[in-house]
Amino acid sequence: MSIKKVLKTAEFQHPHFPKYLGIHYTPEDFDFHSDQNTCDWKWHANQNAIAEIKAKGGQISRIDACTIQSHQTQEILNFIHTHKKNHYVIQHFSQQISGLEVIIPENTIIQKPLNLNIDVFNQLSSNYSLLLNLGTNSRITINQQVIIAGQASNASLIMIGSQNDNSQLKLTTTILNHSNLNLVLFGNLDAARDCQTVWSLTPGIHGGLLGDVAINLNGQGSFGRLNVLKTGTVSDHCGLQASVNHYAPHTKSRINMRGVLFGKSKVNFTSIGNIVKGASGSDAQQESRLMTVGETTHGTVNPVLLIDENDVNAGHAASVGQYDLDELYYLLSRGIPIMQARKILVYDFISPVMQEFDKRIQKIITAAIEMGSGESFNDNL
Amino acid sequence: MAELVIRHLSVAVQDKMILDDVNLNIHDGEIHALMGPNGTGKSTLSETIMGNPRYKITDGKILMDGRNIAKMKIDERARAGIFLAMQYPVEVAGITNADFIHSAMNARTGNQNVPVLQFLDQLHQNMEILNIDPAYTDRGLNKDFSGGEKKRNEILQLMMLKPTLAILDEIDSGLDIDALKVVAKGINSMRDRKFSCLMVTHYQRLLNYVVPDVVHIMMNGRIVKTGGPKLAMDLENTGYEKLI
Numbered sequence: 001m002s003i004k005k006v007l008k009t010a011e012f013q014h015p016h017f018p019k020y021l022g023i024h025y026t027p028e029d030f031d032f033h034s035d036q037n038t039c040d041w042k043w044h045a046n047q048n049a050i051a052e053i054k055a056k057g058g059q060i061s062r063i064d065a066c067t068i069q070s071h072q073t074q075e076i077l078n079f080i081h082t083h084k085k086n087h088y089v090i091q092h093f094s095q096q097i098s099g100l101e102v103i104i105p106e107n108t109i110i111q112k113p114l115n116l117n118i119d120v121f122n123q124l125s126s127n128y129s130l131l132l133n134l135g136t137n138s139r140i141t142i143n144q145q146v147i148i149a150g151q152a153s154n155a156s157l158i159m160i161g162s163q164n165d166n167s168q169l170k171l172t173t174t175i176l177n178h179s180n181l182n183l184v185l186f187g188n189l190d191a192a193r194d195c196q197t198v199w200s201l202t203p204g205i206h207g208g209l210l211g212d213v214a215i216n217l218n219g220q221g222s223f224g225r226l227n228v229l230k231t232g233t234v235s236d237h238c239g240l241q242a243s244v245n246h247y248a249p250h251t252k253s254r255i256n257m258r259g260v261l262f263g264k265s266k267v268n269f270t271s272i273g274n275i276v277k278g279a280s281g282s283d284a285q286q287e288s289r290l291m292t293v294g295e296t297t298h299g300t301v302n303p304v305l306l307i308d309e310n311d312v313n314a315g316h317a318a319s320v321g322q323y324d325l326d327e328l329y330y331l332l333s334r335g336i337p338i339m340q341a342r343k344i345l346v347y348d349f350i351s352p353v354m355q356e357f358d359k360r361i362q363k364i365i366t367a368a369i370e371m372g373s374g375e376s377f378n379d380n381l
Numbered sequence: 382m383a384e385l386v387i388r389h390l391s392v393a394v395q396d397k398m399i400l401d402d403v404n405l406n407i408h409d410g411e412i413h414a415l416m417g418p419n420g421t422g423k424s425t426l427s428e429t430i431m432g433n434p435r436y437k438i439t440d441g442k443i444l445m446d447g448r449n450i451a452k453m454k455i456d457e458r459a460r461a462g463i464f465l466a467m468q469y470p471v472e473v474a475g476i477t478n479a480d481f482i483h484s485a486m487n488a489r490t491g492n493q494n495v496p497v498l499q500f501l502d503q504l505h506q507n508m509e510i511l512n513i514d515p516a517y518t519d520r521g522l523n524k525d526f527s528g529g530e531k532k533r534n535e536i537l538q539l540m541m542l543k544p545t546l547a548i549l550d551e552i553d554s555g556l557d558i559d560a561l562k563v564v565a566k567g568i569n570s571m572r573d574r575k576f577s578c579l580m581v582t583h584y585q586r587l588l589n590y591v592v593p594d595v596v597h598i599m600m601n602g603r604i605v606k607t608g609g610p611k612l613a614m615d616l617e618n619t620g621y622e623k624l625i
């Protein structure tokens with residue numbers, strides 16, 4: 001049965017707008033105003049990585065309604081089942097499906113980072129899905145960049161990854177858009193035993209963003225790291241939840257979120273470290289921080305630890321605030337102009353997460369900060 | 382040239398009056414020492430000259446080369462030639478020591494940047510004079526530097542930025558005798574007709590190595606006594622109370 005047909009069954013009627021602790025949003029903002037029947041998009045990537053993947057038996061293939069394969073349908077249905085009450089997930093897959101699948105076979109190490117670019121040109125609402133499949137003992141680095149270039153007012157992005165035993169994934173996801181947009185972003189990366197998963201996300205969306213991303217450590221000995229870097233400018237609003245679920249013993253996670261708020265932007269971050277009963281010897285640490293630079297910004301961070309096991313290690317650090325005025329004063333006292341001094345402090349603040357991205361993406365982040373630095377400030381110096 | 386003239390200066394912090402009618406005159410090329418018990422307002426005076434927004438001038442004037450600097454912003458004052466070596470320098474991990482000093486130099490030269498090789502050359506020379514490990518070039522600004530290393534790094538900045546008026550707030554505190562000699566060497570290398578300096582210190586020993594032209598004693602927010610280098614030696618023997 002096709003995904004669309006499954007979604008018409010009773011089970012998936014009356015979904016809800018998802019609720020997240022500490023995240024406030026207007027549900028209608030993220031509703032699609034029109035059903036989309038064709039998605040106008042294309043992808044490209046660096047040839048050397050594509051060649052290496054193909055030579056080693058891997059695949060990068062386009063998914064659409066005509067060509068969708070049964071294992072892809074199955075993966076998507078599994079994802080839908082875990083989000084079956086989520087209005088936006090149902091909305092996403094009720095559209096014509098479009099996206100990509102990357103498959104890396106077992107015992108395969110891809111040396112070249114895959115720089116995957118997805119350009120979406122839709123004028124109406126658009127959806128895009130990425131499926132990732134890593135075989136046992138495989139390894140790859142993927143730098144995924146989604147650019148929404150059309151005039152669409154809404155978009156929806158879903159990432160579904162699964163890693164077999166002892167595989168390593170380093171994934172960065174950058175999202176950019178040209179005109180104001182409301183975007184929903186969902187992602188689940190499932191890791192089996194002894195995996196390493198590092199996912200770094202920088203949603204540079206102008207407009208609204210609602211996101212919920214998670215790494216599931218399903219097998220013992222796995223390690224998951226989630227990095228988030230968000231710069232808010234003008235009147236951007238962003239609610240983003242990042243979680244790592246420890247479902248097996250001796251799993252380890254790090255969540256590191258940084259947000260820089262310029263202008264009148266609003267950012268709510270929620271980070272969740274979830275250790276279930278039986279996941280003994282696990283270690284979950286998280287750090288979420290927002291720097292409020294702009295004149296009338298609003299930011300909250302909500303660190304959450306859900307722990308149902310005694311023998312674990314868990315901790316969190318959180319902060320919301322301006323840069324340190326003594327540091328700013330020190331820089332100024334050496335003659336560094338105020339605009340530059342502020343930027344030095346912003347870069348200082350984001351540097352632990354910034355270094356997770358490659359040079360190309362760092363440039364994009366830098367551009368966003370340069371843009372934000374042109375807006376008004378609240379330090380009265 | 383750099384002449385500092387302070388007239389009837391009163392300063393408050395959080396509505397509490399700290400400096401009360403301070404008068405001070407530093408001529409071109411002079412080095413003055415400012416001494417006094419804890420909490421009398423020495424750092425307050427130093428920070429006020431630099432423009433720290435915590436300190437509010439309630440009365441009086443600060444003139445540098447005849448120009449009232451009270452209205453100038455902090456970075457403008459710095460570019461006009463004022464330098465404050467702080468009692469407690471802050472750490473900023475995200476910029477390297479070298480990039481920071483280079484940026485500060487470039488800010489002074491306007492559009493024309495100081496060429497990198499020339500900059501590094503000067504930097505390494507001065508680091509050698511100050512016995513600073515070359516590895517500190519690429520460390521984060523003051524990041525995890527020890528107290529003494531931070532002080533030497535302040536003097537390194539002084540030597541690189543070549544201000545015309547330097548205020549050194551307890552540059553000698555926490556230094557062992559070898560480090561003190563090194564720091565003194567750095568300060569003395571700046572001595573020039575065009576370099577004026579106010580050194581805040583608690584210890585006469587610094588003044589053995591950097592001999593001041595004038596010594597002031599501050600108590601309770603006022604300069605209560607002014608004299609030559611001998612004043613500091615007398616102080617060492619008698620203490621503040623007997624002196625006034």
Ligand SMILES: Nc1ncnc2c1ncn2[C@@H]1O[C@H](COP(=O)(O)OP(=O)(O)OP(=O)(O)O)[C@@H](O)[C@H]1O
Pocket residue numbers: 394395399417418419420421422423424425426435
């Ligand atoms: N930022 C501030 N906030 C509140 N009070 C302050 C501040 N700075 C200084 N003061 C107060 O002003 C007075 C003078 O302090 P200042 O630091 O100028 O003294 P000082 O002479 O430099 O002392 P020390 O020799 O201990 O460094 C003290 O009573 C101090 O508590």
Ligand SMILES: [Mg+2]
Pocket residue numbers: 423424425468550
């Ligand atoms: Mg002091």
